[in-house]
Amino acid sequence: MPTRHRALAILALLTGASLGSMLLALAVGSMHIPVGDVFNALFGGEGSLSGDVVAHLRLPRALAGFACGGLLALSGALLQVLLRNPLADPYILGISGGAGVGAILAILLGLGVAGINGASFVGALAAMVVVFGLAHGDGSWTQTRLLLTGVIVAAGCGALVALILSIAPDHKLHGMLFWLMGDLSQATNPKLVLGVLAAVLFVAMPFARELNLLARGPDMAQALGVQVGSLRRGVYIVASLATAVAVTQTGSIGFIGLIVPHLVRLAVGNDQRLLLPASALAGGSLLVVADTLARSLIAPQQLPVGVLTALIGVPVFLFLLARDSRLRR
């Protein structure tokens, strides 16, 4: 039986975990900073080297990472409901493919960070409009049609990316690959992404119970009083924009959007009123922890964080899946 009390308790627990992950990200790195100094740096002490590292390098990166992880997980959760498919992720409808083409093209042309971000956002929006337009074509809008259109557009974008990679000069390949695998080192604008994360939650939460119904089938939802058509369009637009913003900031970090909503669902159930905020918190924490590992495991060298999210996510996911099937027997 879902209750508000249980949901708040779980969310409080996850908020604690999120704060813990932030603290870890601020303390750990190529230069270790004790937790006491982290607090000093955050709430007063200016001027020291460790204070500068925490306040100007690690904090913006950790906050941006948290927001992007949250956005990806939230978008994954929304698309899994929209497509009624637990295997859907934020990239399944071609958003990251479009963003990838834009970003790689910008790197090929030698544009700066702002140019790459802008081009990838335009690419993501273009993919979103193409998929929406094609899937919406004759007015009927089945999830199969949407899914197929998205998968095909994603495949087309993948081919374009491969084409550009194969003709790109060698010295640009490293940057392109890092972008494609996901990388937080360019994510320095936490205010924007945190704002978008808050806005997406703010827009989605009033419709959480209606999303529960949508997950059980569009006809069923309509019969129980949901405006299915407008809800579906809204979910598509919000989830796509969330993905586009996250991908623009960090490149296409895999697995967060697929695995986090799935993990949360296995742990706390499929009530979107709890699942959506819990996914945002868990996705944010996971990306912050993965990024901390990515920049400290072989410091001062950095690993692409997308590799780390996959390496953490896959075993956890397989464990929960095995546990779940044992419980059900």
Add this chain to the structure above:
Amino acid sequence: MTTPPPLLQTRRLAVSIGQRIFCCDLDLSLHAGERLAILGRNGAGKSTLLSVLAGLRAPQHGEVLLKGAGYAELGPRKSALIRGWLPQSRGDAFASTVLETALVGRHPHLDRWGWESAKDAQIVRRALAAVDLAEFEQRDIQTLSGGERQRLAIATLLAQQPELFLLDEPVAYLDLKHQIAMLELFAGAARDCGAAVAMVLHEPALAWRYCDRVLLVHGDGATECGPVREMLTADKLSALYDYPMLALERDGQLCLIPQ
């Protein structure tokens, strides 16, 4: 005092998909306490007609009124407080418990930020008990049998507490005992709570026993509607199903034998 408008009314209703016309100029009204059976061959358009009546699909022409108001006028939530719809097939994409699934029926009764209260849980538990699923509360729906899943869908509909029940093959997947039990439930709702029931059935004997009126859907656009005794005759049913039938009446029950 004027009489209240019928719970369900259609005016010159035409339903079709592509070139296939299922009914045209159908005028139908269903008042509180009335039970209507919809019979016809496979693919004759019974389910399509029912989903038009439920406001899930737009008719070709004509209008469907709930208590005198159209679906567009009422909006989805107010409609859901009046009419409930039992779908023919269900696909469960995600795991969920039996209790959580039946609680979904309470959706139209809750406001936007509302959570299910103890009272809602009580209504749902009563509905689960009524369909013989009281012990199943915590079971995952993906482990239920076809008949149990059908009874859970009926419990969800009962938890919705609509005044008009639109049932698409309510006895599908059910064993004989539960077929009678479920139809008794809806007959009771019509008799005691003033509900109206329209149901698609494949068994004319059950329509005879549990309905007042029958709508025959011939599949070529022709429909006939009338009292059970006039509609469920060997001649009419032989024509409807395109197969010769023999009707026997005994102790007030009807028995139909395919020849």
